[in-house]
Amino acid sequence: MDEKYFPKKVEQKWQRIWAESCAFEAEVDAEKPKFYALEMLPYPSGNLHMGHVRNYSVGDALTWYKRLKGFNVLHPFGWDSFGQPAEDAAVKRGVNPREWTEDNIVAMRGQMQRMGFSYDWRRQMFAHRPEYYKFDQWFFLKMYEMGLAYKRMTQVNWCSHDQATLSNEQASGGLCWRCGNPVTKKDLEQWFLKTTAYTDQLLDGLAEIEAGWPASVIKRQSDWMGRSEGAFVDFEVKATDDSLFYCPIVDGLTSASDLGKKRIRVFTTRVDTIYGANAIVLAAEHPVIQANLDTFSEAVSEKIAHIRVENTRPTDHEIEIEKDGIDTGLAAVNPFSGEELPVWVGNYVMMEYGTGAVMSVPAHDERDFEFAQKFGLPIRRVILETYTIAEQAPEIVDVIGDEHERNEYRSELRETTTDIEEADDSRRIRGVGRETGATNLERQTASAGGDAVERRSDLGMAVEDERERQRSVAFTDYGFLINSGEWSGKSSYDAKTEMAARAASGGFGEAATTYRLRDWGISRQRFWGSPIPIVYCDSCGIVPEKYENLPIRLPDDIPITGTGESPLAKVADFVETQCPKCDSPARRETDTMDTFVDSSWYFFRYLDPSNDEMPFDPEKAAYWTPVDQYIGGDDHAVMHLIYARFWTKVMRDMGLVKFDEPFKRLLTQGMVVGETFFDDETGKKLYHMPGTVTVTRDAKGKIASAVSADGKPLKFGIERMSKSKGNGVDPDEMVEIYGADAARLFILFAAPIENELVWNEAGIEGAVRFLQRVWRLVRKWEPTLLGPPAVAGGFTSISKYAGEVEIDNLQPPATAGGSDRKLRRKTHQTIKRVADDFDDLQFNTPVAALMELSNAIGDFEVEPENASEDEVAAVREAITALTLMLTPYAPHTSEELFAVLIGNDNGILANGARFPEYQEDLAKADEVEIPVQINGKLRSRLMAQPETSNEELEKMAFADEKVREYTDGKEIVKVIVVPKRLVNIVVR
C-alpha cells in the first residue's frame, strides 16, 4: 500500500474495477429482499452543482448501506431532459436543443462518474428520447380512453408584443420577462388531466405514507389540495324590478326551484355564523352579475367592470390588495332568519373557488370584517367565546379547539377546577367545578401571583380593554351562539352540522365539500416536450392517434425564435397528417406536454428501460416497486410529488401496478448555500476558494469584511450555490483538490441532511484529514493484518468476482479486561450506533461514531510489533469494521483499504461483502459510571458493575465521602435510583 493517501489514484482505480465487474447492476431476484433507492432526476443544465452532489451522496450512502446489509438494491439514474432551458438556449445561441441537451448529459454524466456514485447505468432514461416519450403519449391515449384527459378553454399568460404564452414565472410582476411589456390573459384551448377525480384518494392516501414522509410535505400537499368541509346555502334574490332580473341557472352556482324562485348559492365553512351575515358578496365574474349588468346603474356597472379588470392583473404576492366592492342594489333573503341582505360585488371573492359567492359575516371572518369596516356595513356578533359563557354557567366549561388550545385550557383548568373530563369528541375537554371565567389577561395576572379578589377590582379596567380589543377584530373560533333565533345557546361547533342538515331538509342548501386542487393543465405552447398525440379532423373532430403510430416524433430541425405560438405549428411536415379514423387530411395538435408528465412515471421506466411495447413490464414492477426510499429537494414537495402519486393511482386503475402509493419513504434534503462575494466594479461573483478572497470575521463568525486577492474590497452574502448564481463550487474542482470521497464524507457529516448546509472549505479539509488518519492506521498495522478478515458478518457470501473468502469468526479472548477487550467493546458499540443511525436515515452522526472508533484504534496502547495475538485480533477486528462502515461515505478509500486487509483486489465491498455484525456480549460495558446527585445537583460519581442492584448502588452512594459531606446532619427525604443510570438523594 502507498505510504500516502492519493485520492485521485485510488478513486480512478476503483471506478474502473466497479465498472468492469458490473458491480452495481441489479436484476430481479425473487430469492433476495429488494430495495429500490431513488433520487430525483436532474435537469441536464450542463453542470453538476453542490445541491446535486448532496442529493446523490445521501442516496449513494444509503444504497451502499443496504447493499452491505444484503439487499438486492436497485439504484438507477436518468435525465429530466425536456423543458424550457433547452429552448431558451436555442433562442439565445441558435443551438439545436437536442444537441445542446445531449452534450450537457455527456458532460454531467462524466461529473457523476468522477464522484463514483454506484448507479446501474444500463438503466439510464432520457425524457427527450422518442423511446421514452413514446410512452408519455401511450399514457395520454390511455387516459383519454378512461375519460381522464379532456380539452377545454382556459386562460394563459400572453405577451402580445412577443406573441408568446408565458409561464407564471416568466410573467412575474405582470411584465414579460423578455421584452418587459405588460402581460395579458388570453383564452386558449388546453388539454387537462383530471387530477380532481383523485382528490379524495390523494388526500386520504397521505395517511398511508405519513410515517415515512416529512410532516411538512404532508402538510403542504394537504393544503395544496385544500379540502374544506362546509355547506352550500341558497339565498333567494329580490330585485327592485323583478321583471328585469335574470338568474341564469348555472350548475352548482345558482338554482331555480319549481316555485320560480331565483337563488344564489354560497359556500361557507361556517354556517353556524349565518345569523351574523350582513350581505351576500359575489365575484365580479359571477354569472348572476354578468347576466344582469344592464339592470345596474351606470356607476355600479362601471365599478364591476373595473374590479373585473383589476382581477385579471397578475398579483404581486408581497402587496396586500385593498378591499373594494359595490352594492348592486339587489337583495337576498337569509333562509334561516328571513332577513333581507344587500347583494354586493367584492374584489376579494374569487370566481374560481367555491361558488364565487359568499355570505359576509364580519363579526366572525377577518376579510368580511375588513370589508364591513371599509364600507360601513353593520357588524353583528353571534358567537360568544367560551370564557364569557363560563361566567354565566360556572360549573361546566366546554373547550373546543385544536390541540394547542386544549392544552392551554387543560393546564389552566387544573388549577381552578376540581375535575377534568375528556369528552369522547377528541376536540373537547370539559372542566367541572370551575370557579370563574377569566380572560387571557386575568390568567396571566393570576399566574404572576395576583390575589383573586384584588385582581378583579384593580384590573377591571384592563380586563375591559382586553375585551374591547377582542371585539375590534373578528372572532373566528367556535363558542356559543347568541342572536341566532332558535339556535341561540347552542355550541356553534355542534350547530354547524345541524344547520347544514336543516338547510338540506328545508330545500335551501346541503352539506358540501370543496377543494382547492384543479385539474392539471398539461398543454404547453412549446417545442421541447412530448407532442400530444391528437389529430383534428374536419369530419371526425378530435381523434386520438393510433397506438401503432407512436411515437409521434418531434421534427429534428426547426427554427425556434421564442415568439409566436407553438413552434410546431410552423412545421408543415409535422402539422399535416391524415385522420387516424377516416384517412382524410387532418392537422396535428401542436402543443406539447408539461415536463412534469415525464417525471410522473420515470421511476417505473428504470425497471424495464428497453421495453418497446409497454412503458414497463408489470411483473418487474411487482418485484421492484414501490420505491423504498425517495430522496430529493423539498421544492418538489407539492407539484411533482402530487403528480407522481396521481399517475400511480391511474396506473393502478389501468392494472399496471397493485399499490396506491409510489414512494414509501421520502427524504427531503436541505439546500447547499455558500458565502458569495461580489466585485462591485465588475459585478462578478466569486466563491470563496482558498487564496481568492481574504475574509475577516466578527465574534459571531459572521463576515465583517472581505478583500479580493488583488486587494479590492468585496461585498458579500449567503446564497444558494449554483452555476447560474456564479458562486457554485465546481464538483470537478473538489474531486481534483480533495477527492470525491472527502467531498462526500464532508457533505454528509457537516449537517443533518434536512438542514441547510453552508459550504466551507475548512470542513472538507477536516474530512481529508480523517481519511488520511484512517489510511495511516491501516498502514501502521498492515504487517500484522494480512489474513482472513476479522469481523463477523464481514464476508458471508462472496461473488464470482471476488472469489470465496472465509469468515474468521473471532471468539472473545479468554483474558477479558485488557486493552484489547476495551477496543473490541468500542468496535461493537460503534457497529450498533452506526447501523441504528443509518436505519433512521441519519448520516451525520455515524461519521462521529466512526471518528471515535478510529481515535480509539489510534489510542491503542500497544505497538504492532509488541502486540499479542489477542491484541492484533482486536485491532484487526476494529480496522475491518471501521473500513466496512466507512464504505457508504468513502467507497473508493474503503475498497482500497479492504483490499489491503484481505489481499484481494477484486472489489469485495461492491461485490458481496456484508456489514459487520453487532455482538451484544462484546459491546457490554464491564463497568459503568453512576453519577450521584444531591437534590438534583451532580456531586459525585461511582464506578459500578452494570448489574449492581439498586440497594447496592444506594449503599455505595451513601458510603461515598463527597456524598457524606452533603448528607451528614441532613434529613434524607427520598432516594431515587435509576438502574445503570444514576442515584439522586433528596435531603432537607
Next chain:
RNA sequence: GCUGGGGUGGCGGAAUUGGUAGACGCCCAGGACUUAAAAUCCUGUGACCUUAGGGUCGUACGGGUUCGAUUCCCGUCCCCAGUACCA
C-alpha cells in the same frame, strides 16, 4: 396575517426521547518534531469565581409540573420555510 419547523459554546452540530449538557468535527491558543515552513502528533478550549479541592451560573426569555427539564405544559420574544383574500 395564517400554517409548519426551529432557537444549545466562536462555528457546524451531539445528547440513549425525563437522568452526568456540549459527543464528533471546524476555528483558535500553547507545546513537540523541524535549520525553517508545511504536514503530523500532544495539550487546552461554555461563562464567571477559586484558597487549586472545587464552587456558582449556563440549552432565547418568564413561569409551571417533577427528586430531576435542552427534553413535558403555559405565556412572551426572535429566526427560517411554505402560503396568500380558499369563504
